[in-house]
Amino acid sequence: MSLVSSYFPLPSIYEHYTNGGVYSGLDSSKPYFTLNGKNITIYSGAMHYFRVPRKYWRDRLRKMRATGLNTVETYVPWNLHEPQQGHYDFGDGDSDMQDFLNITEFLKTAQEEDLLAIVRPGPYICSEFEFGGFPSWLLRYVDIKFRTSEFNYMKFVARYFNILLPILAALQFSKGGPVIAFQVENEYGSTEKLGFFTPDKLYLRKLRKLFIDNGIVELLVTSDSPTAHGSIGTIPEVFLQTANFAANPEIEFLALKRLQPNRPVMAMEFWTGWFDHWGEIHHERDNQDFYNNFERILKYPASVNMYMFHGGSNFGFLNGANLANDRTDNSGYQPDISSYDYDAPLTESGDYTIKYVMVKQLISKYNPVLTRLPKTPSITYKDAYGPANIQRQLVMREIWDQVDFRFYSDVVLPMEYLPINNMSGQSYGYTVYRKKLLGNFYNKKSACNNKALLDIPSNSILTIAGRICDSAIILVDGVLLSKPLERTEDLNGFGFWKQNNSKLNLGSQGRYGATLEIIVENWGRNGFGYVDQFYQLKGLWQGEVFLNNLQISSWEIIPLEFKKSWIKNLSGWHTPKCFQVPGPALHKTNVYVDTPKDTFIDMRKWCKGIVIVNNFVLGRYSKIGPQQTLYLPAPFLEKGLNEVVIFEHYKPYNRVEFLDHPVYLTRSSRMRDIELM
Structure with a gap:
C-alpha cells in the first residue's frame, strides 16, 4: 500500500460507484462504460454457483476479488431450477441439487465480497451443461421448437421467467443489488453461421419483453463471435453485442466497433482454457498464450469476462455433450466429463494456478481505478484418506x-416418456429394459413347435435397431455379455452410440426361459448445435430390439435415477462375492474422517460407473479418461463415518483409494502409455 493510501484508505467497489447515491446503472451509450455516471472497465470472471458447493461460494468469490476483478458472471440453469414441470427450486425445493440453487444468496455473497455481477439466465445457456440448461421434460412436447418464438416453447419460457426474473430484478444494481447486466439468450448468432438454423429475431424481442415486464432495468446484452457471426444473433438497436473468443482480440473488437460504432467493446467470453470429452486428453492452454491475449484485451482497452475463472464440477449426471450430427445419427456424440476444471485460473478444487498470478499482475498494471482488495486467501488443504476395503454389495437383481x-410397454421408449416425476419423465441416470422368460417369447414367435426351439439357440444374435442413446450393458440371466469399456477404441464396438443397428452374439450357450436386461445410460444431453439436436432423447427409441431377427415386445421398463432418497433406503447389503466376476453391481464401504478436508477419489483401478458419497451422486468415472479422479469437497463429508457407494458397470476393484491431487490423462501421459505398450 502506498503512503497516500495508508493515510486515505482505498474505497471498496461499492463505495467508489455508489458514493452520493445510485442514480443510474451500467450505461453503454458512449465508447466506454459508465456505472452510476463513473467510468468503469469491467474485469470479470465466470463462476457458476451450481458447479460449486454452497459452503465454498465465499471462498471462491474472495479469491476472485483478490486478483482485482470487480465482477463475477454466472449462468442460470433452467433444468435445475424447474426440475419437474411447474415445480421450482431456488434453494428450498427439495431436489437433490437444492443446496446449490439459492441464487439470491450467491449474488448477495458476491456483493458482500465487493463484486458486481453479470447474470446470464438463458433460457438457453450451453455451458457444456446437461441439455444446455433446458429441462428434459420439454422433450415430451413433440411439436416444440427450441430457441424460437414458437408458441409452446415460449409458453414454458414465459412461465419460468415470470418466476426467475422477479428474483433477479430485486438484486439489480439500480435497486441496491450487485447485478449490472443481463445476457439475453446465448451465442444465438452461431446457429446460422454453423448452418443450424436462421435466428428468430421475434424470439429475441419476446425475450426482451419478458425481461422488461418483470422489472429488469439494467443493461441487456448478447454474445457471439462478431467476426464469424456479425449481428445475426442480436438486435443492434436493442442489445449491446459482446464478443466470445480465445485469441486475436484486436480483430474481434474491430468487428464489434464496426457493428456498433461509439459503444463500449467487451469480451463476454475470453476462453481461459477448454473442456474435455470422455476419451480425449485433458485440455491445457499454454500459459504464455493466455497471458499475451489477456494483456492485449486490457491494453486495447476493453472490458472482459474470463470464461472460466473457476470452472468447478458437473456433479451428479449434469455434464453436457456435443453432437456433430442430426438427432437420429448419434455417431458424432461427445459426452463431457464430470470435471469442469477448464484449465482455469482457479482449479476445479479452488487452487491457484500461474494464470491466477498473471491475472492479478495484469489487472494491477492496467486498471486505472484503485479500490481496496482483500488479502489473498490461504490455500485449501487437501488430504489423501487411507484406503477403504469394499464391505458390502448389491447385485443387479437385488x-x-x-x-x-x-412400466410395461409393447415397445421400447425413451426415458423422457416414462410417466414418472409428476409426468415429467426421467431426466438422469439409467433406464433398464427387461424381458423375462425370453425362451417363451422365442417359442411363440417360432413357426415350428419343436421343443428344441424352446431354448435360445447358441450364437443367437441380439440386434438393437438404430443407435443407442447412449450406451448399453447387456445381461442374460444376470450374466454380463457385452464387452467392458476399457479403451477409447471400445466406443466403436457394440453397446455404444457410434454403431447403427448394433449386433451382439449372445454366446455359445443355449438358454431356455432366460431373462434379458439392457441397461442404458444417459451420458449427458447435447447442449449445442442444430435445432433438431435439441430433440435428442435418451434410452432406446430409434428402433426396436430383435433376437435372431424376431422383434421382442412386452418390455418391463425400470428407471434407475439414483436419487438421494432412494439410495438412502437401499437394503439387503451383503458381503461381496468374488471381485473377479464381471458385471454391474453396487459396492459400498465406510470411510472414517476425523476432520473433513477436500480429497480426490482415485478411480484408476476401476472401469466405468458412478461414485456416490453420503447418498449424493458425485459424478462419473471411466478408465478411458481423461479424468481419473473425482473431486470430493470437504462440505460433502461429515466427521465420523462416511458412506461411499460405487456403481461399477463392468470390473470392480476391492477397495476405494484417495489422493490429495487430481489425475488427468494428458498428452505426455498418453505418450508414456504408448511407449509402454
Missing part, C-alpha cells in the same frame, strides 16, 4: 427389486 416404479 437392485431391481428395490425400484418402486415399473
Whole structure:
C-alpha cells in the first residue's frame, strides 16, 4: 500500500460507484462504460454457483476479488431450477441439487465480497451443461421448437421467467443489488453461421419483453463471435453485442466497433482454457498464450469476462455433450466429463494456478481505478484418506427389486416418456429394459413347435435397431455379455452410440426361459448445435430390439435415477462375492474422517460407473479418461463415518483409494502409455 493510501484508505467497489447515491446503472451509450455516471472497465470472471458447493461460494468469490476483478458472471440453469414441470427450486425445493440453487444468496455473497455481477439466465445457456440448461421434460412436447418464438416453447419460457426474473430484478444494481447486466439468450448468432438454423429475431424481442415486464432495468446484452457471426444473433438497436473468443482480440473488437460504432467493446467470453470429452486428453492452454491475449484485451482497452475463472464440477449426471450430427445419427456424440476444471485460473478444487498470478499482475498494471482488495486467501488443504476395503454389495437383481416404479410397454421408449416425476419423465441416470422368460417369447414367435426351439439357440444374435442413446450393458440371466469399456477404441464396438443397428452374439450357450436386461445410460444431453439436436432423447427409441431377427415386445421398463432418497433406503447389503466376476453391481464401504478436508477419489483401478458419497451422486468415472479422479469437497463429508457407494458397470476393484491431487490423462501421459505398450 502506498503512503497516500495508508493515510486515505482505498474505497471498496461499492463505495467508489455508489458514493452520493445510485442514480443510474451500467450505461453503454458512449465508447466506454459508465456505472452510476463513473467510468468503469469491467474485469470479470465466470463462476457458476451450481458447479460449486454452497459452503465454498465465499471462498471462491474472495479469491476472485483478490486478483482485482470487480465482477463475477454466472449462468442460470433452467433444468435445475424447474426440475419437474411447474415445480421450482431456488434453494428450498427439495431436489437433490437444492443446496446449490439459492441464487439470491450467491449474488448477495458476491456483493458482500465487493463484486458486481453479470447474470446470464438463458433460457438457453450451453455451458457444456446437461441439455444446455433446458429441462428434459420439454422433450415430451413433440411439436416444440427450441430457441424460437414458437408458441409452446415460449409458453414454458414465459412461465419460468415470470418466476426467475422477479428474483433477479430485486438484486439489480439500480435497486441496491450487485447485478449490472443481463445476457439475453446465448451465442444465438452461431446457429446460422454453423448452418443450424436462421435466428428468430421475434424470439429475441419476446425475450426482451419478458425481461422488461418483470422489472429488469439494467443493461441487456448478447454474445457471439462478431467476426464469424456479425449481428445475426442480436438486435443492434436493442442489445449491446459482446464478443466470445480465445485469441486475436484486436480483430474481434474491430468487428464489434464496426457493428456498433461509439459503444463500449467487451469480451463476454475470453476462453481461459477448454473442456474435455470422455476419451480425449485433458485440455491445457499454454500459459504464455493466455497471458499475451489477456494483456492485449486490457491494453486495447476493453472490458472482459474470463470464461472460466473457476470452472468447478458437473456433479451428479449434469455434464453436457456435443453432437456433430442430426438427432437420429448419434455417431458424432461427445459426452463431457464430470470435471469442469477448464484449465482455469482457479482449479476445479479452488487452487491457484500461474494464470491466477498473471491475472492479478495484469489487472494491477492496467486498471486505472484503485479500490481496496482483500488479502489473498490461504490455500485449501487437501488430504489423501487411507484406503477403504469394499464391505458390502448389491447385485443387479437385488437392485431391481428395490425400484418402486415399473412400466410395461409393447415397445421400447425413451426415458423422457416414462410417466414418472409428476409426468415429467426421467431426466438422469439409467433406464433398464427387461424381458423375462425370453425362451417363451422365442417359442411363440417360432413357426415350428419343436421343443428344441424352446431354448435360445447358441450364437443367437441380439440386434438393437438404430443407435443407442447412449450406451448399453447387456445381461442374460444376470450374466454380463457385452464387452467392458476399457479403451477409447471400445466406443466403436457394440453397446455404444457410434454403431447403427448394433449386433451382439449372445454366446455359445443355449438358454431356455432366460431373462434379458439392457441397461442404458444417459451420458449427458447435447447442449449445442442444430435445432433438431435439441430433440435428442435418451434410452432406446430409434428402433426396436430383435433376437435372431424376431422383434421382442412386452418390455418391463425400470428407471434407475439414483436419487438421494432412494439410495438412502437401499437394503439387503451383503458381503461381496468374488471381485473377479464381471458385471454391474453396487459396492459400498465406510470411510472414517476425523476432520473433513477436500480429497480426490482415485478411480484408476476401476472401469466405468458412478461414485456416490453420503447418498449424493458425485459424478462419473471411466478408465478411458481423461479424468481419473473425482473431486470430493470437504462440505460433502461429515466427521465420523462416511458412506461411499460405487456403481461399477463392468470390473470392480476391492477397495476405494484417495489422493490429495487430481489425475488427468494428458498428452505426455498418453505418450508414456504408448511407449509402454
